[in-house]
Amino acid sequence: MRASIKPGGGGVQFELAPGSHTAKNADKVISAMEVAMLDLQGQLLGLPICDLLGGAVRDEVPYSAYLFYKYAEHADQPYAPDAWGEAVTPAQIVKQAQRMVAQYGFKSIKLKGGVFAPAHEIESMKALRKAFPALPLRLDPNANWTLQTSIAAAEELDDLLEYYEDPTPGLEGMAELAKRCRMPLATNMVVTTMEEFRRNASTQSVKILLSDHHYWGGLRATASLARMCSVFGMGMSMHSNSHLGISLMAMTHAAAAIPNLTYACDTHYPWQEEEVIKGGRIAFHEGAVKVPTQAGLGVEIDPAQLAQLHQQYLDCGVRNRNDLAQMRKYDPAFSGASPRF
Ligand SMILES: [Mg+2]
Secondary structure: OOOOOOEEEOEEOOOOOHHHOHHHHHHHHHHHHHHHHHHHHHHHHHHHHHHHOOOOOOOOEEEEEEEEEEOOOOOOOOOOOOOOOOEOOOHHHHHHHHHHHHOOOOOOOEEOOOOOOHHHHHHHHHHHHOOOOOOEEEEEEOOOOOOHHHHHHHHOOOOOOEEOOOOOOOHHHHHHOOOOOOOEEEEOOOOOOOHHHHHHHHHOEEEEEEEEOOHHHOOOHHHHHHHHHOOOEEEEOOOOOOOOOHHHHHHHHHHHOOOOOOEEEEEOOOOOOOOOEEOOOOOOOEEEEEOOOEEEEEOEEEEEHHHHHHHHHHHOOOOOHHHHHHHHHHHOOHHHHHHHH
């Protein structure tokens, strides 16, 4: 199965994650409005959002370190390089993890894969295991491995990973893989609708659902999804895309109220430097975010910061995510075909 590359929005775009499907547009809009409305309801009632979702079952929500292969800076240098440096070798990935764990205290580590040849990425996971003998590790090749590649890699990853996230595309591929590996499979890609949930439940292939309130239709929809996972004996955690403090807090409230949130949630937060909320960036303690007890979301927009980021949006000229064009700056022959390996 090959991932589709569709024209749209003035550029060729990948379908990298279900949140980018146009079919998810209504859910995404509902989610944005629902979080704002829950914030208002909470403020009117004097209750934190997690109380409106059934009540907090934990007072902090654990997040996972999220590692990425990256160059030291962008092609054409449109922006100043970030402070993280190059991360393409296993040793550099370990260095990135050490820095992130030291700064945030994360107790789980995930690497976004599907970038280099599988053997190279497996070496990175082995290097991480050596550097962090006690921390759960995850690898997400983002459906960039064929079923055959995923089965072969599983032999080396079975004893290394807490879960194996979307190595291969499609529910059928994941179902076949599930018969050939011992570690549980996780997904944010092949179970994104209730119809896919039903199909997966019939085979029990994917054991861990990585929800995302942005494209599942909001926090209440995520809470319902969690109950479905509980009924069908599935674990649950959360997918992340780039987000600031408002989404981080929305995720934290939802996760606080979900009893079967059995794995630390993903977050891109360490990769963002700016904020739109008063008081600046949200603090992590030992890899977790404290569940707010204030009314509503527990954070407020800083209008000056919002205006500054809005101006940045107006000035940057980027209106659509175009990964293919970006990748071709580094590799003119990059085809965008998936799975790549
Ligand atoms: Mg994923």
